[in-house]
Amino acid sequence: MGRTAALVFLVWSVMLWCWETPHAAESAQSPLSKLVQAAKTEKELTLLGGGGTWGDADAQKALENGFNRKYGLAVRIKFVPGPAMPDLARRIADEFKAGQKSASDLFLGSESHFVEMTRSDALPRFPWRETFPHIPAAMVEMDGRLLREATRYIGISYNEQLLAEKDLPRRLDDLLNPKWKGKIASTPYAASFDRLASVIGLEKTRDFLKRFTQNVAGLIRCGEEERLASGEFVLLALNCGNYEAERGRRQGMPIGARVLSDVPIVGYWYVSVPKHSAHPNLATLFGGFLLTQEGQKIRYESVGATAHLIEGTPANKQYKELQAQGIQLKDFTSEYVIKNGKTLGQLRDEFQKILQQR
Structure with missing residues (x-):
């Protein structure tokens, strides 16, 4: 090779190295690093939620601070009071159909609340496990459209000062005891009774509800623990999740x-x-943050809810305790509810009428 050719080769090699080096670094960047870099350009996150979705002002500040600290951000999170979860889900679906931006950058709700958004194709797929390897595979559903954020053990909530441990119902039929007449509450939306029909059968659920309503003194919404604490009712059945009791205790109830x-x-x-x-x-990064140890700790301290598939969380410990008691828990996932949405909706309508006509 002549001197001129060698010089040309050397210059070309240097230019190629200069071009390849940043691209190699970029390709070596993890999916999480890329997401963090993209999130830093967005500056602000808007989250709508009703009731105790995101906790009180202190809890919201803890989420914002923890999120920024975890990923080196300086983001402002706008927590905006919003409608109940079913209404917000419909609003987000309607905004998508109308070609408008979503009122909330991220939506948090139960498995039932995603039926309409799924039908309207408003939810994208995302590789959660690629980006957040700590997330257990079972927590990613609907091909990455949904991510489990917390576990809800369905049961009863009660006033610990008015009911002794020995007097508590152990089984469903215990709620039919005449001693509860005029003392217990249920929910106006017949929470979880549509799922109950899948466990014990439709006819048994209908028969139970017709007899159960004779003891029901009133209907209250999930999250109204203060009405149990005041003694207006001594017990709520069925609740929307036992985490609500933890939230009530943190408020001194x-x-x-x-x-x-x-x-x-x-x-x-x-x-x-x-x-x-x-x-x-930013919304995607925040969703992943909620399932970190830091995120779960903040959520537990604010609303009492954690995910049982994340080792060491309160929900994880309770899951093991229930299994040790021989209770075989039955999952009702988003995939089940969305697939059977029409039937479950009809059952809810029927069961709500039974409760409301008591």
């Missing part, structure tokens, strides 16, 4: 909860990032 041995129903809270999110990278 004497609220307990338990799973009935023959009602082994488990539901979940899920998060999803709509296709029309204004800040999709």
Whole structure:
């Protein structure tokens, strides 16, 4: 090789090295690093939620601070009071159909609340496990459209000062005892009774509800633990999740909860990032953060809810305790509920009428 040719080769090699080096570094970047970099360009995250979805002002600040600290961000999270979860889910679906940005960058709700958004194709797939390897595979559902955020053990909530441990119902039929007449509450939306029909059968559920309503003194919403604490009712059946009792205790209320041995129903809270999110990278990163040890700790301290598939969480410990008691828990996932959405909706309508016509 002549001197001129050698010089040309050397210059070309240097240029190629200069071009390849940053691209090699970029390709070596982890999916999480890329997501963090993209999230840093979005600056602000908007989260709508009703009731205790995101906790009180202190809990919201803890989430914002923990999120920023975890990923080296300086993001402002706008927690905006919003409608109940079913109404917010419909709103997000309607906004997608209308070609508008989603009012909330991320949605948190139960398995039932995603039926409409799934039908409208408002939820994108995302490789959660690739980006967040710590997330157990079972927590990713619907091909990455939904991510489990917390476990809901369905049971009863009660006033610990008015009910002794020995007097608590252990099984479903214990709620039919005449001693409860005029003392217990249920929910206006017949929470979890549609799932109960899948466990004990439709006819048995209908028969139970017709007899159960004779003892029901009133209907209250999930999250109204203060009405149990005040003594207006001594017990709520069925609840929306035993984590609500933990939330009540953190607010100084004497609220307990338990799973009935023959009602082994488990539901979940899920998060999803709509296709029309204004800040999709921040929302996705925040969804993954909720399932870190830091995120789970903050959620437990604020709303009492954690995920049982994450080792060491309170929900994980309770899952093991229930299994040790011989209670075989039955999962009701988003895939089950979305697949059977029409039937479950009809059952809810029927059961709500039974409760409301007591």
